Amino acid sequence: MSRRIQPVQSDERVGLVDGLRQQLEHWGKTKSAEETVVFSCGVAAIDRLLPEGGLRPGMLIEWLITKGGSGAATLGLLSAREACREGGALVVVDRSQTFYPPAAAAWGIDLKRLIVVRPKTARDELWAAVQALRSPVVGAVWGKFERLESRAFRRLQLAAEAGPTLGVLLRPVTARGQPTWANVRLEISPWSVVRGPSGANDEGRTANPGRLAHVRLVHCRGGREGGSTVLEIDDVARTVQSGFTYDPHPLRVVTELADPASRSRSARA
Amino acid sequence: MVLVRSAPRGSEVAVCCSKAKAEGVRLGVPLVEAQSLVRELAVAKYDPVGDHRALIKCAEACEQFSPRVAIEEGREPESLLFDIGGLEHLWGSEGRLAEQINKFFARRGYLVRLGMADTVGAAWATAHFDEAPADGMGRKNESSQHSSLGVRPSAFALPVESLRISEEAAGLLQELGIETVEQLKTLPREGLALRFGEKLLLRLDQLTGAGREVIEPRRSLGPLEASYVLEEPTADWAVLRFVFEQLVEQLARQLIARNQGAVLLVGSFGFAGETPQQFQVGLLQPSASTRQLLELIELHLERLKLRNEVDRVELRAAVVGNLGERQGELFADCWPIDPHQLAVLVNRLGSRLGSESVLRAEPRASPVPERAVKWAAIVGQNDRALKQENKKTRSRSPSSPGFLPARPLVLCSKPQKIEVGCIAPAGPPQFVWLEKRREQVVESVGPERIETLWWRGPAVRRDYYRVTTEAGRQLWIFERLTDHEWFLQGIFE
Numbered sequence: 001m002s003r004r005i006q007p008v009q010s011d012e013r014v015g016l017v018d019g020l021r022q023q024l025e026h027w028g029k030t031k032s033a034e035e036t037v038v039f040s041c042g043v044a045a046i047d048r049l050l051p052e053g054g055l056r057p058g059m060l061i062e063w064l065i066t067k068g069g070s071g072a073a074t075l076g077l078l079s080a081r082e083a084c085r086e087g088g089a090l091v092v093v094d095r096s097q098t099f100y101p102p103a104a105a106a107w108g109i110d111l112k113r114l115i116v117v118r119p120k121t122a123r124d125e126l127w128a129a130v131q132a133l134r135s136p137v138v139g140a141v142w143g144k145f146e147r148l149e150s151r152a153f154r155r156l157q158l159a160a161e162a163g164p165t166l167g168v169l170l171r172p173v174t175a176r177g178q179p180t181w182a183n184v185r186l187e188i189s190p191w192s193v194v195r196g197p198s199g200a201n202d203e204g205r206t207a208n209p210g211r212l213a214h215v216r217l218v219h220c221r222g223g224r225e226g227g228s229t230v231l232e233i234d235d236v237a238r239t240v241q242s243g244f245t246y247d248p249h250p251l252r253v254v255t256e257l258a259d260p261a262s263r264s265r266s267a268r269a
Numbered sequence: 270m271v272l273v274r275s276a277p278r279g280s281e282v283a284v285c286c287s288k289a290k291a292e293g294v295r296l297g298v299p300l301v302e303a304q305s306l307v308r309e310l311a312v313a314k315y316d317p318v319g320d321h322r323a324l325i326k327c328a329e330a331c332e333q334f335s336p337r338v339a340i341e342e343g344r345e346p347e348s349l350l351f352d353i354g355g356l357e358h359l360w361g362s363e364g365r366l367a368e369q370i371n372k373f374f375a376r377r378g379y380l381v382r383l384g385m386a387d388t389v390g391a392a393w394a395t396a397h398f399d400e401a402p403a404d405g406m407g408r409k410n411e412s413s414q415h416s417s418l419g420v421r422p423s424a425f426a427l428p429v430e431s432l433r434i435s436e437e438a439a440g441l442l443q444e445l446g447i448e449t450v451e452q453l454k455t456l457p458r459e460g461l462a463l464r465f466g467e468k469l470l471l472r473l474d475q476l477t478g479a480g481r482e483v484i485e486p487r488r489s490l491g492p493l494e495a496s497y498v499l500e501e502p503t504a505d506w507a508v509l510r511f512v513f514e515q516l517v518e519q520l521a522r523q524l525i526a527r528n529q530g531a532v533l534l535v536g537s538f539g540f541a542g543e544t545p546q547q548f549q550v551g552l553l554q555p556s557a558s559t560r561q562l563l564e565l566i567e568l569h570l571e572r573l574k575l576r577n578e579v580d581r582v583e584l585r586a587a588v589v590g591n592l593g594e595r596q597g598e599l600f601a602d603c604w605p606i607d608p609h610q611l612a613v614l615v616n617r618l619g620s621r622l623g624s625e626s627v628l629r630a631e632p633r634a635s636p637v638p639e640r641a642v643k644w645a646a647i648v649g650q651n652d653r654a655l656k657q658e659n660k661k662t663r664s665r666s667p668s669s670p671g672f673l674p675a676r677p678l679v680l681c682s683k684p685q686k687i688e689v690g691c692i693a694p695a696g697p698p699q700f701v702w703l704e705k706r707r708e709q710v711v712e713s714v715g716p717e718r719i720e721t722l723w724w725r726g727p728a729v730r731r732d733y734y735r736v737t738t739e740a741g742r743q744l745w746i747f748e749r750l751t752d753h754e755w756f757l758q759g760i761f762e
Binding site for chain 2: 065070071072073074077089097098099100101102103104105106107111114115116117118119120124127128131132135136137138170189190191211233235236
């Protein structure tokens with residue numbers, strides 16, 4: 001005799017999902033992660049999107065860039081700067097040889113603790129990133145990775161945990177459909193460049209227009225995704241101002257859990 | 270007397286004698302100014318390389334007095350260090366030995382100052398700062414009656430400069446009213462280490478004898494090398510790995526016996542009838558660890574292509590250092606974490622990627638973006654490509670912290686020529702052609718004019734704009750004012 005399962009009320013379902021999420025978060029944490037301290041990612045508005053209110057050493061943060069020049073490199077560098085506050089080195093993996101240290105220094109990076117690695121091949125790029133992530137003297141590794149296979153990504157994640165070192169990976173938006181081993185995956189795209197009344201002059205030009213970027217939390221291990229915020233990155237004052245933040249809905253829209261009652265009905269049919 | 274070197278504005282004083290100094294001549298002043306201060310000033314060319322060569326010759330010749338003769342450390346050494354422990358009976362007394370040394374140098378036309386003590390630090394201090402050091406060579410015996418450390422109490426009355434510390438550190442100590450070593454000794458060590466670094470305490474300990482300092486003879490005891498002849502030529506990496514294991518073990522034993530570590534390893538593959546193929550492995554810190562050296566060699570060999578089958582393998586420690594020494598000043602004073610671990614990482618990266626791929630950036634005071642940074646290999650020497658890149662950096666002075674206008678994190682290694690469209694002849698661009706696509710400019714900030722001075726090489730005259738395209742990209746572009754061509758310099762990412 002089959003037992004009919006009563007439909008769960010909406011409030012109960014929210015509680016159930018939250019409970020499951022907490023359990024997942026707990027299991028997802030490694031021992032080393034529990035021993036580390038949460039630090040800000042450098043931008044308060046992004047911190048608010050993250051489940052723990054910041055990052056931990058040993059995490060991988062993946063920035064998906066929809067179009068060049070959207071601010072991911074700068075925001076990623078701010079996370080790396082915060083990760084190196086305790087004195088660790090910052091390793092920049094710069095295969096394209098375009099990283100410009102004076103600009104990084106202007107954003108607060110200590111060049112005395114900066115190691116720039118210029119690998120010549122994609123293989124060496126991955127190897128160098130793994131070595132740097134695994135090193136206990138490195139606070140953060142920052143680099144652009146066009147292609148990253150799942151196994152290579154996993155190597156980076158294990159190395160970051162072994163460090164424990166923060167890994168900031170800048171990736172093209174085409175990587176969105178690929179599986180990720182990053183703890184946090186953020187997507188960044190330029191926000192409408194039409195200025196509001198605060199910043200524009202008659203010609204639509206401002207004295208110092210900051211870059212407007214829309215940051216969306218695409219994936220977060222053990223947290224709610226879907227939250228987003230608009231940021232203004234000012235390259236002159238070297239500040240990041242938050243515009244407005246969208247609160248994520250407590251339940252995911254796409255991967256909403258099926259109603260237990262309907263599931264049980266379909267199973268019997 | 271002064272020694273002069275050439276400077277952009279004529280000759281300047283590099284070294285001056287005490288008499289000239291007393292007349293007001295200072296280092297770095299133009300020669301004409303020095304000549305106006307001192308009548309009949311003797312002038313000679315400053316030749317540090319020649320001086321160093323002469324010092325080496327003197328050191329070699331002085332091995333008749335002691336088997337262990339060393340040249341003091343530092344960029345421009347001027348002292349010889351003799352280990353005379355246990356040699357008194359050969360010369361009768363220390364005084365007789367000093368007399369012989371004085372005569373030896375006098376015959377060659379040198380006037381020298383000698384100092385003898387139980388520590389290198391005290392001997393150096395006495396030779397440099399004691400009023401009459403050369404005449405009292407028997408003082409050590411006399412001093413040992415007064416001091417349990419074997420250093421004359423008067424050595425502590427010497428100025429703080431006698432500790433072989435930097436001029437800045439000595440100046441700072443004097444500003445704080447600490448003039449002598451004696452005064453320094455009474456201060457708490459923790460506070461000194463915090464304010465002046467560990468080096469000051471090390472030098473103090475080396476003077477008193479509390480810290481160890483070994484005189485490493487300049488003339489090496491023999492080459493540090495090992496070789497292996499293969500019975501059959503091979504290109505099999507498994508075999509070559511085994512060979513390197515043997516060679517590294519041999520080399521490590523030799524290094525440990527001398528309390529030294531390798532800083533630069535040179536390996537060589539011999540081929541029958543062909544010139545050998547060499548490779549180099551640089552290290553940040555001296556190491557005699559078999560495991561570490563072997564790992565670095567293996568990482569290097571991963572990217573090496575053998576020209577032919579090998580019949581002989583050689584390994585040589587071309588540059589060595591005392592174990593525990595740090596090479597260079599990378600991250601010195603600001604590194605709260607293990608320098609050994611840092612060396613492990615940098616050595617590994619450098620061994621596989623090449624030392625030219627592991628870099629540190631030194632900001633330079635130049636308004637031209639591509640000249641505002643100088644790249645330096647962390648381990649080893651800059652290669653040709655890096656030297657070429659650094660040629661753009663003409664400014665030798667480091668940049669001082671201050672306001673820097675907006676600069677992109679991504680800078681094109683060479684400005685890329687682009688097409689732009691402007692409504693006004695000297696106005697901001699309205700659209701740009703990028704990657705064969707026309708992008709409308711919706712915002713622009715500028716111009717920021719960057720010009721260089723005519724005596725700094727080819728003149729640069731540019732008007733920079735920060736433009737935002739309709740696609741949301743923010744570009745840093747400039748107009749070259751000499752020919753009104755437009756270039757992309759960087760992207761704000």
